[in-house]
Amino acid sequence: MTDLSRNALKEAVMAPFWLDDPGRPEPLPCLCEKTTADLLIVGGGFTGLWAAVQAKEQTPSRDVVMIEANTVASGASGRPGAIVSTSVMHGLSNAKRIFPDDLQVLEQLGQENMRGFRAALERYEIDAHDEWNGELMAAISKADLPLLDAEFKLCREYGHDTSYLDGEQTRAEIASPCFQGAVWNRSLSGTLHPARLAWGLEKAALQLGVRIFENTPLKRIDHDSSGIRAVTPAGGIKAGKALLATNAFAAGHRKIRTRVANIRDRVIATQPLSGEQLDRIGWRNRQGVYDTRIQLNYMRLTRDNRIVFGGKIGYFMGRGTADPAMDSRPAVYESLVDAFFRTFPQLDDVKISHAWSGPIALTTRMAVHFQHYFDNKAIWVGGYSGFGVSASRFGARTALRLLDDMRTPELDLEFARSMPARIPPEPLRWLGAALTVYALDTAEEKGGWRHHWLALIKKMGFPL
Ligand SMILES: Cc1cc2nc3c(=O)[nH]c(=O)nc-3n(C[C@H](O)[C@H](O)[C@H](O)COP(=O)(O)OP(=O)(O)OC[C@H]3O[C@@H](n4cnc5c(N)ncnc54)[C@H](O)[C@@H]3O)c2cc1C
Numbered sequence: 001m002t003d004l005s006r007n008a009l010k011e012a013v014m015a016p017f018w019l020d021d022p023g024r025p026e027p028l029p030c031l032c033e034k035t036t037a038d039l040l041i042v043g044g045g046f047t048g049l050w051a052a053v054q055a056k057e058q059t060p061s062r063d064v065v066m067i068e069a070n071t072v073a074s075g076a077s078g079r080p081g082a083i084v085s086t087s088v089m090h091g092l093s094n095a096k097r098i099f100p101d102d103l104q105v106l107e108q109l110g111q112e113n114m115r116g117f118r119a120a121l122e123r124y125e126i127d128a129h130d131e132w133n134g135e136l137m138a139a140i141s142k143a144d145l146p147l148l149d150a151e152f153k154l155c156r157e158y159g160h161d162t163s164y165l166d167g168e169q170t171r172a173e174i175a176s177p178c179f180q181g182a183v184w185n186r187s188l189s190g191t192l193h194p195a196r197l198a199w200g201l202e203k204a205a206l207q208l209g210v211r212i213f214e215n216t217p218l219k220r221i222d223h224d225s226s227g228i229r230a231v232t233p234a235g236g237i238k239a240g241k242a243l244l245a246t247n248a249f250a251a252g253h254r255k256i257r258t259r260v261a262n263i264r265d266r267v268i269a270t271q272p273l274s275g276e277q278l279d280r281i282g283w284r285n286r287q288g289v290y291d292t293r294i295q296l297n298y299m300r301l302t303r304d305n306r307i308v309f310g311g312k313i314g315y316f317m318g319r320g321t322a323d324p325a326m327d328s329r330p331a332v333y334e335s336l337v338d339a340f341f342r343t344f345p346q347l348d349d350v351k352i353s354h355a356w357s358g359p360i361a362l363t364t365r366m367a368v369h370f371q372h373y374f375d376n377k378a379i380w381v382g383g384y385s386g387f388g389v390s391a392s393r394f395g396a397r398t399a400l401r402l403l404d405d406m407r408t409p410e411l412d413l414e415f416a417r418s419m420p421a422r423i424p425p426e427p428l429r430w431l432g433a434a435l436t437v438y439a440l441d442t443a444e445e446k447g448g449w450r451h452h453w454l455a456l457i458k459k460m461g462f463p464l
Pocket residue numbers: 042043044045046047048067068069070071072073074075076077078079080081082083084085216217218219245246247248249250251252265266267298310321357358359360381382384385386387388389390391392
């Protein structure tokens with residue numbers, strides 16, 4: 001940890017930048033009575049919100065209730081880097097890893113999803129600060145160039161609008177001395193303000209007639225022949241069906257977490273860069289960027305020209321929806337700020353304005369899956385593994401179709417019928433996660449057993 005990083009963090013607010021916004025809506029009331037609905041949605045993140053909007057669009061007469069333990073977008077959806085991509089399977093190479101036979105169809109579904117996503121922004125007049133300048137995968141060493149070659153080849157094979165940039169061309173785009181080359185994919189991808197998207201969807205859902213209750217955690221859920229019975233602290237819901245959109249918190253059934261690990265990822269945002277500071281790094285095309293570090297870093301600009309920079313994983317055993325106390329300590333973010341200054345050493349006069357962490361539902365699939373409970377009267381949907389800003393619309397849509405027993409062709413594909421592998425329970429899970437976090441933090445510097453451990457984790461199905 002350098003003094004530069006420690007000083008830069010001194011005045012940072014330990015909360016998500018995206019939620020620190022005057023556009024944040026007033027909280028909605030909690031549920032204080034017993035009520036009924038055709039469809040109950042649990043969780044007010046992107047998955048729950050997209051489900052609410054799409055359920056009403058499909059069947060306007062359907063009575064939809066959403067309950068959220070805290071406030072809309074208080075989970076992952078108010079905290080991401082928010083680099084949006086077309087893929088609904090965590091990128092083309094992950095899709096190839098998990099469903100090689102369905103790649104072409106999954107690509108089409110991704111494009112369809114992104115077109116629907118953008119049409120909804122227009123239809124509901126959501127100003128999500130969206131910018132469609134593509135995403136850049138940047139190699140941080142010459143040894144990583146083969147990764148770029150493979151990515152470029154795959155993108156071209158599937159018709160993406162992609163360019164390969166050598167070191168000089170990459171640094172002409174974004175002046176980081178770390179970048180040795182890049183693949184710039186411009187196919188329906190870019191960046192947005194995630195909380196504004198969530199609040200826009202919340203408004204749309206309310207206008208469509210969805211009843212949303214905040215500060216209403218699901219306590220218990222069960223079923224009988226007529227449907228679902230959900231219990232909340234001061235009320236309850238009898239519903240025909242339930243869509244559990246509780247992400248890494250995996251609430252709604254004790255078995256959900258057998259396949260989903262709740263990990264945390266940390267993020268920082270800088271103060272807005274001045275015009276002169278921005279000139280030092282270029283970045284005129286404002287792409288979303290991922291690098292090839294072992295502990296992957298992602299970065300993007302905001303509308304007011306801050307840099308949002310993320311990528312430092314943590315794990316906390318048995319978490320509810322509250323933030324871990326440890327992640328409100330600036331010291332936790334120092335190594336991430338080190339990585340920021342290594343990437344942009346010319347910005348050594350820039351201060352960090354916000355630092356926060358958020359939950360990631362990690363699975364061996366690294367992409368959405370569906371768990372069926374209570375004779376298919378309830379479905380849990382999630383597991384985007386850090387890649388869900390746009391895929392959540394697809395996840396919600398597919399889950400609604402599964403709940404409604406619709407027979408659309410994509411529901412016959414393996415992604416809709418299969419599950420990711422089981423993950424060892426606690427305390428083994430905690431032990432494995434602790435070793436992995438340590439290896440990710442130190443592998444680049446110290447090497448040795450850490451590389452073997454990370455290779456093993458990859459073999460287990462987590463290509464972190
Ligand atoms: C740090 C970070 C960076 C990321 N970066 C990107 C990125 O650049 N690009 C990308 O595509 N994706 C990214 N993601 C992933 C993306 O944010 C998520 O996949 C997406 O927001 C998931 O939405 P969700 O609705 O499924 O989950 P959430 O937004 O977490 O919503 C789940 C909701 O359920 C509620 N809940 C939980 N338990 C209960 C209960 N018992 N009763 C009622 N409500 C409950 C929670 O309070 C929460 O609001 C990132 C995630 C994180 C954390």
